[in-house]
Amino acid sequence: MNPPDPASVSDRLASDRPQNPSLIATTAFETATYAKVTWRLLPFLFICYVAAYLDRVNVGFAKLQMLSDLKFSESVYGLGAGIFFIGYFVFEVPSNILLHRVGARVWISRIMVTWALVSAASVFVKSPASFYALRFLLGVAEAGFFPGIVLYLTYWYPSMRRGRMNALFMIGIPVAGVLGGPLSGWIMQAANGVRGLANWQWLFVLEAIPSLVLGIVTLFVLPNGIRAARWLDARQKQLLEDNIARDGHAGVEASLKSIVSNGRVWRLAAIYFCCMMGLYGVSFYLPTLIKAAGVKDALDVGFLAAIPYAIAIVSMILVARSSDRRNERRWHLALAAVAAAVGLYASTLSTGNLAFVLVTLSLGTAGVLSMMPVFWTYPSSVLTGTAAAAGIAMINSVGNLAGFVSPSIIGWMKDVTHSTNAGLIVVAVALFVGAVLTLTQRLTSASADVSSPPRRV
Structure with missing residues (x-):
């Protein structure tokens, strides 16, 4: 039987004792305080993540024209899209430490300004070597941003609130898809040949501008922590x-060595790797899959690509709220992984039917993205301080190696089989493995290795 949600218990106690005004005042004060923190931090962090994710995956739209302009094969594209995550992997843990x-203010600003400049420099891609180099440097520049924000939220919110907060932050991914799809499609359609640049070149330049501006603004609006917040x-x-x-x-406050050698942390990284196989299979190939279903116009592809992400926004919020309310993570995470696997596998069964492809890809996208906020309640609940910085970064960097594996496999298999189906089936299998790992592994992580009592999450 699932334990009751502490927040709901607190609310019931308050309602049962209306004669105790101090208790009611304390509950109202706490609610108002967290609402203030959330409205001050989450909208800005959310916008930053939208910009980050857009710069990371807009290569999926650039692919629609870039490959023919530069005579790149599908394997070259898949390797270039994925090599981002090699640089990301190498520099993730040092960046988070x-x-x-x-402090978050200076470091997040540095990350955003650097990746904006590197992303804009993709306009100069002429050969596979230059494509690989700039994608690698983009990974180096962005390393530490996502796990840095996950860590930053632990400075403000206790574990019982983090599922919802993670969801509010991480819906930046589907929102980037909802906004970025039509925007990227419009740029690809309208900007071709303007001032001598191809449409995919304008795509990289224009979509880097928000990240640059937000990186500068970060220096002025983001406090390093609770003590530095002048508005409290x-x-x-x-x-x-x-x-x-x-x-x-x-x-648990632990050494970096103990985190790297901890088997439970590695199992969490394996589960996250399976999740990321699905995420980047969708992110880098969704426009291609829609185009293959019979949609030729780039703007139409952009609008249709927004549909799966729009559905995922609703799914992420509902799953995260349900997980927090029931204080249950394992089944929420596993069932989301199964839904993602079923959706992506089913999308291969009738690739010429646009309606069927959109429905199945929407299920797959919603399942993949609903995994993320639930998953990130685990490491942030059992690690603190430097251990949290290193552990979260390690899990994220190892998991994000799937961003290299997934597009590389799909691209290579498409060159060999002339279809993305085989690659998507591999991704679906990885998601199913993630569900099995979730249900069969103890996910109390590092806390089970020390003297403190294990905590059910």
Whole structure:
């Protein structure tokens, strides 16, 4: 039987004791304080993530014209799309440790400005070598951003609130798809040949501008932590710090060596790898799959590509809320993985039927993206301090190697079989493996290796 959600228990206790005004006032004060923090932080972080994800995956739309212009094969594209994650992997852990040491404000700003400049430089791609080099450098530049934000949210929210907060932040991925699909399609249709640049070149330049602007703004609006937030009064800061301190007893402060050698952390990384196989299979090939279903106009491809992401926004929020309300993670994560596997496999059964392809890809996309906020409640619940910085970054970097494997496999298989179906089936199998790992492994992670009692998440 699932334990009750602590938030709902607190609310019931308050409603059962209307004669106790101090209890009601405290509950209302805490609710108002977290609402203030959320409205101050989440919209900005969300917008930053939309810009980040757009710059990472807009190569999927550039592919519609870039491959024919530059005479690239599908294998060259798949390797170039995926090599981003090699640079990302190498620099992820050092980047997150530096964020923990120097502060989120400066480091996140540095990350965003750097990746914007590298993304815009993709306009100069002429050969496979230059394509590979710039994709690798983009991974180096962006390394640490996503796990850095996950870590940053642990500075503000106790574990019982993180599922919802992670979801609010991570819906930046499907929103990037909803907004980026039509935008990218419009640029690809309208900007071809303007000032001597191809449409895919304009795509890289124009979509890098928001990241550059937001990176500069970060220096002025993002506090490093609770104490640095001028918009909170002393009482609000104390409440937030007390909740984090109380929640911190469930976590583990450990050395980097102990995190790297911890088998449970590696199992979490394996589950996340399976999730990322699905995410980047969708992200880098969704426009191609829609085009293969009979849609030729780039703007139409863009609008249709927004549909699976729009459905995923609703799915992410509902699954995360259900997981928080029931204080249950394992089955929510596993069932989302199964839904993703079924959707992506089913999309291969009738590739010429546009309606069928959209329905099945929507199921697959919603399943993949619903896994993410639930998954990230695990490492942020059992690790603290430097251990959290290193552990979250390690899990994310190892998991994101799937961003190299997934498009490389799909691209290579398409060159060999002249279809994306075989590659998508491999991705679906990986997602099913992720579901099995979730249900069969103990996911208490590092907390089971120390003297503190294990915590069910």
